[in-house]
Amino acid sequence: MKGSIKILVLALVIVVVSCKKDTAPNYQFMPNMYESVGYETYGEAAFPNGVEAQLPADGSIARGHLPFEIDNTxxxxxxxxxxxxxxxxxxxxxxxxxxxxxxxxxxxxxxxxxxxxxxxxxxxxxxxxxxxxxxxxxxxxxxxxxxxxxxxxxxxxxxxxxxxxxxxxxxxxxxxxxxxxxx
CATH class of the missing domain: 1.10.760.10 (Cytochrome c-like domain)
Incomplete structure (x- = not known):
């Protein structure tokens, strides 16, 4: 009887150890942090109102750039x-x-x-x-x-x-x- 308990405990330890995978987390409490959703740059899915949030504001000037008002003529x-x-x-x-x-x-x-x-x-x-x-x-x-x-x-x-x-x-x-x- 003592031998069968030892075999049962040993089998249980082997099952528990073999199911553990060190390369992946066992539980994902916030799965979107591990596998984020990819949005297209100007896609409609990212923003419900369209792409307005991704476009620069009207009249804005890029940092470090001053517009040159004279034409190339x-x-x-x-x-x-x-x-x-x-x-x-x-x-x-x-x-x-x-x-x-x-x-x-x-x-x-x-x-x-x-x-x-x-x-x-x-x-x-x-x-x-x-x-x-x-x-x-x-x-x-x-x-x-x-x-x-x-x-x-x-x-x-x-x-x-x-x-x-x-x-x-x-x-x-x-x-x-x-x-x-x-x-």
Whole structure:
């Protein structure tokens, strides 16, 4: 009799141990926390009133972005040339920072001195980059900023690579290069 009780207890222990699974919880008190429901980004199921909660509010501006009100047209270029002024005062202009950014983004085509003799021009990969001191080039801070923002001719836009303050630093440095070339 004692042997049969031992066998019964041993069988019971084996059954209990074999049913225990360490990789999954035995009880799920909040099953949605383990297996969440996936909603489509703009699906109707997520919100009973539609997708209004997922859209940005009217008139809102993304963080770190200021809208540029001047169009990417010839008229917009001329308007920028006439009216756009740098928001940086003389204490905020940092020509060293402008030079670093210029060397990264502009110098490869426009040259380190702004003479239109960058490495790509010297290797004849890009042709027709004018110097900043050409007689027909009446550039100012507004036209330079517009060109950096939208690009012009073969030059693409650098609005995604440079923040607004960085663009104005580059503008200040380009005007400094222009002044040096005109001496």
């Amino acid at each position: 010839t008229e917009g270029y001329l308007l920028a040339k006439e009216t756009l002024k740098s928001p940086l005062d003389s204490t905020q202009v940092n020509l060293e920072r402008g030079k670093v950014l210029y060397d990264i983004y502009c110098g490869i085509c426009h040259g380190a001195k702004g003479d239109g003799q960058g490495n790509l021009v010297k290797r004849e990969k890009i042709l027709g980059i004018p110097s900043y001191d050409d007689a027909g080039r009446a550039i100012n801070e507004g036209s330079i900023y517009h060109t950096i923002y939208y690009g012009k001719n073969a030059m693409g836009s650098y609005a995604n690579q440079l923040k607004e303050e960085e663009r104005w630093q580059v503008v200040s440095y380009v005007l400094d290069l222009k002044a040096q070339l005109e001496k």
